[in-house]
Amino acid sequence: MREVDVARITNAVAELAVDACNVLGDDVVAFFEKAAEREESETGRDILRQLLENAALARETARPLCQDTGLAVVFVEVGQEVHLVGGSLEDAVDAGVAKGYTEGYLRKSAVADPIGTRKNTGDNTPAMLHTRIVPGDKVKVIVAPKGGGAENMSALAMLKPSQGRQGAVDFVVDTVSKAGPNPCPPIIVGVGLGGSFEKAAYLAKHSLLREVGSTNPDPRLAELEDEIERRCNALGIGPAGLGGITTVIDVFVEELPAHIASMPVAVNIQCHSARHKEVVL
């Protein structure tokens, strides 16, 4: 069995967190460039140009793109032929979050006792950790810092099966409509269909890791993504919510079979600071 020291995971999480917060993905930058040309609103074009300038400045000055450097959402995919040594995986991931957020001058945005004292945990732990055991002998680490503004506009509904496809699409578009300017549009809309309550939310979250411009390989879901995107852009919300035709960057739909009685629809909204970085150990 291949041995991997969890200390490597700590270092990977720390480096990925800083990199994700300071360097916007090429896919999102390319989207801004394209959108800045085709946006019909002058103010909207100006906002998109500001976002391009912001991304360039963040990269050059190693300053975070956004002051909300988020809760640290971490996905770890462990190959089943890997033996993790040197300590607990969960502790190692948290140590990486603490290291990255402290040494990288990122904002610590985690508070304990959320309905009470809301005291800052001091080092942005705990990580919002999702682990999977997968075939192979590698360890994949993905860090996706998630800001509060867009997360707050996310929603999950246990719809009635009779509401069907139309009901699901309406719920997604309605969620984006109600969010309006709050989640920092243009946004990525992650949609989880079916599964159980928690799996729907997980699918929506996980879909946000897809590359901007990608479509679901299932033509049925690709068509759904396209329809939701067109309907959202027709809302007129636009860049920063000041009006325009660029409300969404992309829509990603993922699906699982559901219970005979259920039709869960989860919508996870991602602001334009769509941050995620990964490494394979």
Place this chain on the structure above:
Amino acid sequence: MDRTITPPLTDEVIESLRAGDRLLITGIIYTGRDAAHKRLVELVDKGEPLPIDLQGQIIYFVGPTPPKPGEVIGSAGPTTSGRMDAYSPKLLDLGLKGMIGKGLRNEAVRESLKRNKAVYFGATGGAGALLAQRITAARVVAYDDLGPEAIRELTVEDFPVVVINDMYGGDLYAEGRKEFQREVEI
């Protein structure tokens, strides 16, 4: 060239502002977000003095990232303003003239803007690195224990904002959206 305004803001300046106006702010503004607002309003409710004089001032809803050595401030873009809706009217009643944030305000705040002659400005959400360049000095003036949520006095130069809600009921979010809303063929 966008117009420049400098706090403290007078009624005359507020009366001249309309939703959609793009402005630059130069001068002193104060930061405050959830926790600081909660404390300020607790003092107001107890009838105790506030740690800062709000007369004519602007509060910027921001919780910056920590500055690196040699930096004035870290990344410093606006946070979602709606969370301050429960507190803002009480501060506006005390003479606060402007707020900078992003996102929708509720009716109570919009009414309070009319009643108190005040405005709500938007700064570009997620442009934290860009906006930080326009901040030339920062010092904590209250609630240091709140870390990123402490109240800071910021010196800003050409800080870009747009008027979202003016004192006449104008609302750029509603107007902008209406202009670009369209029917979609499915």
